[in-house]
Amino acid sequence: xxxxxxxxxxxxxxxxxxxxxxxxxxxxxxxxxxxxxxxxxxxxxxxxxxxxxxxxxxxxxxxxxxxxxxxxxxxxxxxxxxxxxxxxxxxxxxxxxxxxxxxxxxxxxxxxxxxxxxxxxxxxxxxxxxxxxxxxxxxxxxxxxxxxxxxxxxxxxxxxxxxxxxxxxxxxxxxxxxxxxxxxxxxxxxxxxxxxxxxxxxxxxxxxxxxxxxxxxxxxxxxxxxxxxxxxxxxxxxxxxxxxxxxxxxxxxxxxxxxxxxxxxxxxxxxxxxxxxxxxxxxxxxxxxxxxxxxxxxxxxxxxxxxxxxxxxxxxxxxxxxxxxxxxxxxxxxxxxxxxxxxxxxxxxxxxxxxxxxxxxxxxxxxxxxxxxxxxxxxxxxxxxxxxxxxxxxxxxxxxxxxxxxxxxxxxxxxxxxxxxxxxxxxxxxxxxxxxxxxxxxxxxxxxxxxxxxxxxxxxxxxxxxxxxxxxxxxxxxxxxxxxxxxxx
Ligand code: GDP
Numbered sequence: 001x002x003x004x005x006x007x008x009x010x011x012x013x014x015x016x017x018x019x020x021x022x023x024x025x026x027x028x029x030x031x032x033x034x035x036x037x038x039x040x041x042x043x044x045x046x047x048x049x050x051x052x053x054x055x056x057x058x059x060x061x062x063x064x065x066x067x068x069x070x071x072x073x074x075x076x077x078x079x080x081x082x083x084x085x086x087x088x089x090x091x092x093x094x095x096x097x098x099x100x101x102x103x104x105x106x107x108x109x110x111x112x113x114x115x116x117x118x119x120x121x122x123x124x125x126x127x128x129x130x131x132x133x134x135x136x137x138x139x140x141x142x143x144x145x146x147x148x149x150x151x152x153x154x155x156x157x158x159x160x161x162x163x164x165x166x167x168x169x170x171x172x173x174x175x176x177x178x179x180x181x182x183x184x185x186x187x188x189x190x191x192x193x194x195x196x197x198x199x200x201x202x203x204x205x206x207x208x209x210x211x212x213x214x215x216x217x218x219x220x221x222x223x224x225x226x227x228x229x230x231x232x233x234x235x236x237x238x239x240x241x242x243x244x245x246x247x248x249x250x251x252x253x254x255x256x257x258x259x260x261x262x263x264x265x266x267x268x269x270x271x272x273x274x275x276x277x278x279x280x281x282x283x284x285x286x287x288x289x290x291x292x293x294x295x296x297x298x299x300x301x302x303x304x305x306x307x308x309x310x311x312x313x314x315x316x317x318x319x320x321x322x323x324x325x326x327x328x329x330x331x332x333x334x335x336x337x338x339x340x341x342x343x344x345x346x347x348x349x350x351x352x353x354x355x356x357x358x359x360x361x362x363x364x365x366x367x368x369x370x371x372x373x374x375x376x377x378x379x380x381x382x383x384x385x386x387x388x389x390x391x392x393x394x395x396x397x398x399x400x401x402x403x404x405x406x407x408x409x410x411x412x413x414x415x416x417x418x419x420x421x422x423x424x425x426x427x428x429x430x431x432x433x434x435x436x437x438x439x440x441x442x443x444x445x446x447x448x449x450x451x452x453x454x455x456x457x458x459x460x461x462x463x464x465x466x467x468x469x470x471x472x473x474x475x476x477x478x479x480x481x482x483x484x485x486x487x488x489x
Pocket of ligand 1: 109111112348380385390391393412
């Protein structure tokens with residue numbers, strides 16, 4: 001076995017440099033302590049002291065305010081009464097909550113993970129605890145509990161559960177709608193506020209990202225967030241948060257890397273899928289390359305689509321990620337140990353791309369003498385985000401990609417963002433094809449491993465309009481794969 005697989009006994013490494021709490025039982029969630037030490041290389045990115053102490057104090061707060069506690073009961077009673085808050089009544093011991101909700105309709109796992117990290121960071125910044133409202137119990141099927149001695153799941157008997165179904169864009173209790181209707185101001189604040197931060201949100205919803213509005217939102221003890229976005233970059237543009245964020249993340253492009261690895265620990269079922277695939281197909285290789293193929297356009301075109309396949313080959317060869325093949329047959333492959341064994345992990349809804357690569361490296365020798373082995377764990381054909389087994393496969397594949405040494409991802413795919421972020425990998429991005437042709441260049445290296453916020457507000461705080469959010473501070477730039485999107489660098 002490869003040296004990396006033996007596991008680490010170094011306690012600090014096991015806890016990801018102090019990122020993870022130590023009091024969990026290991027067996028019930030093998031990925032928590034084994035994820036980093038047994039399969040991953042140690043991360044070169046270390047969490048800051050401030051982040052570590054913030055997480056430990058967050059864990060205490062969550063234990064005190066979480067489901068089943070007296071504080072939770074008191075806070076829940078207020079919900080029914082619909083009290084209006086006209087002052088910050090937080091005497092210090094009152095608990096405040098922010099709920100991330102899983103919509104019943106289709107929401108991809110990548111989008112889901114990115115928005116959960118965003119809500120968790122918001123909870124850290126505002127001293128709230130984050131709870132997950134999930135009527136489908138899919139969250140507990142995929143992920144272990146992240147906080148020790150408590151739960152992150154909103155109890156199913158919470159009065160808020162019944163209201164989640166009616167929470168859509170125009171919901172009368174959503175902050176944006178209330179602003180639009182002048183139904184909220186700093187002296188009239190409901191006990192529960194709904195924040196709609198979905199990709200199709202409106203101008204009033206976007207006021208969430210303004211400092212003055214945060215003062216108002218901050219007073220409501222319960223917030224319910226419906227989001228499918230990685231809105232972290234825009235939190236860095238709110239002056240009051242920026243100071244705190246710089247202390248927590250002196251390396252600004254590590255937010256998702258640290259918080260993703262802190263929050264998400266696949267359950268034993270999912271982790272079994274990850275380790276079996278890794279051991280069977282990746283562990284013995286000298287080098288591992290991940291290729292994530294996500295084709296958004298050309299619905300109906302039958303895969304493998306030629307220009308997408310050509311783009312994958314052009315990218316991996318131009319960037320020297322995979323060797324060229326010798327079609328003239330001047331090379332012979334001997335039975336002696338190859339100079340290098342390269343394993344390629346392909347993830348895609350269809351099998352054609354990996355089959356083409358596999359044939360290419362079987363039918364011809366490589367010009368370098370390396371041997372290339374290609375593996376694709378699943379081919380699910382369609383997105384089926386309401387099915388548990390489908391989501392388990394998706395999560396297992398995201399983690400497998402994160403375990404590779406280098407990764408190529410498809411433009412604008414949140415599935416790929418999760419893999420690169422968890423893995424601490426600056427990916428190569430396959431640019432979006434234009435007019436069914438291979439773009440030139442076919443791919444390029446990302447400026448950072450952070451995910452992209454696809455739909456940031458074009459700044460409108462204090463009546464300003466049309467501000468370019470990619471030009472305000474040097475560490476928030478436009479994304480490589482989305483002109484209007486922004487990301488941390
Ligand atoms: P995005 O749409 O690419 O931004 O990523 P999401 O993860 O939000 O949504 C896509 C969903 O389609 C995933 O969550 C999966 O359910 C499914 N899917 C897409 N590509 C793959 C793949 O390569 N493997 C598997 N198992 N599922 C995939």
